[in-house]
Amino acid sequence: MKHEHWVRTELEGWSRSLGFRYTPREEIELRLGKVREGMARRQMEALLVVQKMDYFYLSGTTQDGLLFVPLEGEPLLMVKRELETGNVCGWPSGSSAKALPACRPCPSRACIPSCCT
Secondary structure, eight states: OOHHHHHHHHHHHHHHHTTOOOOBHHHHHHHHHHHHHHHHHTTOSEEEEOSHHHHHHHHSOOOSEEEEEESSSOOEEEESSOHHHHHHTTOOTTOSBOOOSEEEEOSSGGGHHHHTO
16 A cells, blocks of 8 residues: 555544544634734744744644745645655545645755745
8 A cells, every 4th residue: 555545545543543633724724824914013924934843833744844934825844854745744635634735845954945936
């Protein structure tokens, strides 16, 4: 079985049996909205989130990476490893969970400028 197929078909049930809870899509969108309101008040065009706890709060994933949040447009998760999981975004299809729609490889911080353009 391919990893992507397993994630999409079996991960949710397995995770629930272990007590994991996914962050609902609506909650992630609400959190991003509040962050963007603060960004607008401070006249910030973008935010680069580097702390794992902070990008978990804003994305629902703990993958090793960085999170780029523009004032307008879709956030970008730059994954340091396990890009396949990042592209699947870790959630089964039809799940109410929300992960970021755009995932790109970013093995080091030196690649950040090219990831964000």
